[in-house]
Amino acid sequence: MKAGEIMKEKNIHLTEKFVRNTLGEDSTGHDWHHIERVRKNALYIAKKEQAGDPFLIEMAALLHDIPDAKLNTSKEAGERKLSDFLQEIEIAEEASSSIKTIIESVSFKGGNNKKVLSVEAKIVQDADRLDAIGAMGIARAFAYGGKKGQPIYDPGLEIRKVMTEDEYRNGKSSSINHFYEKLLKLRDLLNTDTAREMAEARHEIMEQYLHQFFIEWNGQA
Numbered sequence: 001m002k003a004g005e006i007m008k009e010k011n012i013h014l015t016e017k018f019v020r021n022t023l024g025e026d027s028t029g030h031d032w033h034h035i036e037r038v039r040k041n042a043l044y045i046a047k048k049e050q051a052g053d054p055f056l057i058e059m060a061a062l063l064h065d066i067p068d069a070k071l072n073t074s075k076e077a078g079e080r081k082l083s084d085f086l087q088e089i090e091i092a093e094e095a096s097s098s099i100k101t102i103i104e105s106v107s108f109k110g111g112n113n114k115k116v117l118s119v120e121a122k123i124v125q126d127a128d129r130l131d132a133i134g135a136m137g138i139a140r141a142f143a144y145g146g147k148k149g150q151p152i153y154d155p156g157l158e159i160r161k162v163m164t165e166d167e168y169r170n171g172k173s174s175s176i177n178h179f180y181e182k183l184l185k186l187r188d189l190l191n192t193d194t195a196r197e198m199a200e201a202r203h204e205i206m207e208q209y210l211h212q213f214f215i216e217w218n219g220q221a
């Protein structure tokens with residue numbers, strides 16, 4: 001193996017350890033297992049599409065939730081945590097800055113993200129979005145809702161078709177509303193053909209789930 005490859009492997013290993021330690025206890029759906037699924041999905045998409053730099057993709061997938069404002073005391077504190085870590089490891093300045101850019105452009109932000117994405121950002125974003133839909137997405141939505149104390153469903157709450165970031169984070173919702181506000185839209189927001197293909201079964205299970213949910217909600221089961 002070339003020296004550069006050994007360095008990359010070492011960095012992946014250090015990053016994995018750092019992320020495990022930092023996110024380990026989170027129960028809002030950003031635990032280590034979420035990270036591992038995003039990493040796997042991202043590497044799979046990259047391989048299938050034969051696109052992107054696998055090292056940057058793996059690093060960005062591993063680190064993508066580290067600067068998240070809701071897992072830190074502030075947006076700035078989160079960004080600092082990511083920068084400090086990248087400073088600590090031996091990584092080329094160019095790679096470090098690409099990783100930060102990929103992570104910045106990945107998050108959903110209520111659907112109005114009009115940034116031009118690099119191919120690596122497109123792949124990591126798809127991988128993160130795939131983990132928000134399907135069987136996994138259903139589980140995460142209710143886990144998040146439970147932690148926030150929001151209802152499973154509340155027929156009195158309107159579905160917010162368009163929201164600001166603040167409304168998305170702090171407004172009143174229910175886990176079932178979240179499917180209509182975000183999860184059912186994600187299939188059409190994917191960047192790569194591979195992810196679109198992977199999204200089909202995931203989208204379908206959500207639709208089936210909602211269909212059955214309302215049958216049971218209305219007491220017609």
Ligand code: ADP
Nearest residue numbers: 029108128132140141142144145173174175178
């Ligand atoms: P990301 O992993 O892209 O940062 P979020 O932080 O928006 O995603 O959400 C984390 C998980 O919690 C996702 O699975 C998302 O669908 C779910 N979630 C976010 N907001 C809500 C909500 N209001 N109700 C139910 N689930 C939510």
Ligand code: NI
Nearest residue numbers: 034064065128
């Ligand atoms: Ni994520």
